[in-house]
Amino acid sequence: MLATIHNGFEKLSKMAVWIGGASLLGAALMVSVDVICRKFFSITMSGSDEYSGYVFAASTTWAYSYCLLHRSNVRIDAFYNLLPRKLCALLDLIGLILLLYFMAIMTYHALIVFWDATICFRDAERKCAVAITTLGTPQWIPLFFWVFGLVMFIITLLFLLIYTTVALCQRNWALVAKLAGVPSVVDTIEEETQGVDVVLSTEENLQNVNRA
Secondary structure, eight states: OHHHHHHHHHHHHHHHHHHHHHHHHHHHHHHHHHHHHHHHHOOOOTTHHHHHHHHHHHHHHHTHHHHHHTTOSOOOOTTGGGSOHHHHHHHHHHHHHHHHHHHHHHHHHHHHHHHHHTGGGTOTTSOOOBOSSSSOOBTHHHHHHHHHHHHHHHHHHHHHHHHHHHHHHTTOHHHHHHHHSOOOHHHHHHHHTTTSOOOOOOHHHHHHHHHO
């Protein structure tokens, strides 16, 4: 059951990454058109830099879950590979707990900012926060997409913490490493060469080559 849910989170995070990537390409195209129009036609598209900033912020948070599930977050592993598997599994769980603690604080304050930006929907006498630009973009719009990515990351992180804890209690060290561990050299090579006809040199392969 947990494996099925994990696959669902992977599909959802992959979809979010594709949406974020497409949005970044659209923002880059908009900025490029703006630069060309300024250079050759003395025309400017007001707000291209502003909107590209919003897109960058939102697409970044939408990619957090994907990076977490694929263990792409930065880890200091100077001594990690020298430790026993049991200790590594425990450290992986502690790392998830600390990450959840930090992100929970960040998401909490982000939700406060978003809540304050939507004051006009709760109090007719007050106005919603707007950008100090010529466009005056209501800040709750970009904040919504930004906070949505953070909330999605928190939910993914909570599930991964539960899944890793269950695997640790079952003494399934390999599953803990697969869920929350530092990727090995082989894992990194396999991910980087995905779709490429590459055969990793395992000990068995080397023995077969020597026999030949």
